[in-house]
Amino acid sequence: MDNDQLELLRNGDQALFAQLVRDHHRALIALVTPIVGSSEAEEVVQNAWVKAHGAIASFQGRANIRTWLGRIAINEAKMQLRARKKELLFADLSPDQAHSDPLADNFRPGGQWQQPPANWHCDSPDALLMEADLADCLARLLTGMPANQRAVLEMRDSSELPFDEICNTLAVSASNARVLLHRARAELFKLVNHYQETGEC
Amino acid sequence: MLKCRDLVAEADLLLAGELSWQRRLAIRVHLLMCRHCRRFMRQFKLLLSAIPAMHKPASEAEVEQVMQHIQQQGGKPLDQRPRGE
DSSP states (O other), X not given: OOHHHHHHHHTTOHHHHHHHHHHHHHHHHHHHHHHHOHHHHHHHHXXXXXXXXXXXXXXXXXXXXXXXXXXXXXXXXXXXXXXXXXXXXXXXXXXXXXXXXXXXXXXXXXXXXXXXXXXXXXXXHHHHTTSHHHHHHHHHHHXXXXXXXXXXXXXXXXXXXXXXXXXXXXXXXXXXXXXXXXXXXXXXXXXXXXXXXXXXX | OOOHHHHHHHHHHHHTTOSOHHHHHHHHHHHHHOXXXXXXXXXXXXXXXXXXXXXXXXXXXXXXXXXXXXXHTTOOOGGGSOTTO
């Protein structure tokens, strides 16, 4: 979003606000789902949009707008947990050290590549994950991912929240958050690499 | 000596700028020698830049539902606000 659009948005352009919803609604649902669960994520994000609508005039554009919206959605998610007297407890909050790196099988015992990465055909970030077949596989991967991994991935790589904020929100140590993020990214890399190599996943 | 597996394990820290200069130097030397790792790093960075766009846009029905919810909660349609509010 450029500065002119931002100014229009702050000054009350409804079509631009609707575009904001179009662009970010599903990412916000994905962001809060690991925190409140899929049954309550929609309600949380609906309430977050009300808050964002009320505060948009104060958005200065210093942060990425996805990050700004993500903070509002996470605050709503925390409020929802408090209202329901629930705590944020992931069953597998600490990374399972026995669980190997998703890319471990790609290496020989000596640490060199056994199955090097394929040469990906797509070099556009916007198109890479949007191919219809891959998008379906990606959705399944994300749905099946442990909630703590998914939460860190959505917060860091989709909403671009800073690491200290992620650790505070999820009550995980920085080292655990790093391991969780690495595993989530490695799972994604493995999926995309296989798709690029074989055309299926 | 740094192995390909080490580079992959440390790629996140490298991109986050959290490795020592000695480790960064070791990775740079390794990348000069290893085309597989160069490809990995190039494609790993591409993947990370694609993640913010991995969620599809909301449907028109979803957008309409959100806009209606805002109005029901007392939010004025944005384009009816005075300019500069």
